[in-house]
Amino acid sequence: GPNLAGVAPSRAIYFAAYSTTKERLNTVLVPESKKVHILAAACGGISSATLTNPIWLVKTRMQLEARVKGEMASNALQCAMHVYHTEGLRGFYRGITASYAGVSETIIHFVIYEALKKELRNSQHSPSPSLTLPPNNSDFFVLMGAAAVSKTCATCIAYPHEVAGTRLREEGSRYHSFIQTLQLVVREEGPLALYRGLLAHLIRQIPNAAIMMATYELIVHLASS
Known part of the structure; x- marks a missing residue:
């Protein structure tokens, strides 16, 4: 499905952009500084979000359709064609502003991760x-x-x-922009609604991130050895 089709290219695009940007920035800025990590993470996040947003839009539409109808009435291709015929190419980029805002999560994640990794390396007194x-x-x-x-x-x-x-990607929704969506959700459902589904998201994302980063480090080590 679109979820599987989205994860692999999303991660590949992200790490390719992150690694390439970090390598180049290390030559012009203070190597392995927070500025390098922030800029590299931002570049990776924006690249990944821009190129894979259509996949996540189709995934969200299919999930919402299944929730309403009780079953998956259309496949990914049919859903994509419906979006194209009813909303045009711009329809595939509904919610892109939220994805760009989500780059902040990626930046925070990598800055903290690189800081922890540096502390771990220093604690080993590795030259x-x-x-x-x-x-x-x-x-x-x-x-x-x-x-x-x-x-x-x-x-x-x-x-x-x-x-x-998720709200922005709903078909025919009354959500039009990132800020307007946040304001509307808070006004109608309260501030806690902005964290609805957080626990399930953490249960899915934490093991994913742990395995992904360890695999990334292994690949980097093998490539540089």
Whole structure:
């Protein structure tokens, strides 16, 4: 489905943009500084959000359709064609402002993760300038823990963008912009509505982030060795 079709390219685009940007920024700014991590994470997040928003829109529409009708009435291709015929190409980018706002979550996640990784490296008194820890089992579990902590913090801070993004992608919705959506949700449902579904989101995202970051570190280590 669109969820599987979206995750792989989204992660690939993100890490490709993040790694490339960080590598280039390290040559012109203070290497491995917070500024480098923030700019690299922002570049990765914006690139990924822009290129994969149509996939997430189709996924959201299909989920909402299944919730209303009790079953998935159309497949991903049919849903995409319906969006194109009724809303045009612009329809595929409904909710893109929320996705861009969600880049803040990515930035927070990576800044905290890189800071934790730096502290872990320093605690080992490692003289190596390598950005990754040695590839033994205990180190990867530590990296997974750092990723889980950083993802939890970032998600709790920036979660409202997920709620806004879902509302904006609804077909024929009365939500028109990111700020207007947040204001409308708060006015009609209260501030806590901005965190509806947070627990389920954390249960899904924390293991995902932990495994993803440990895998990323392994790939970086193997590529640089």
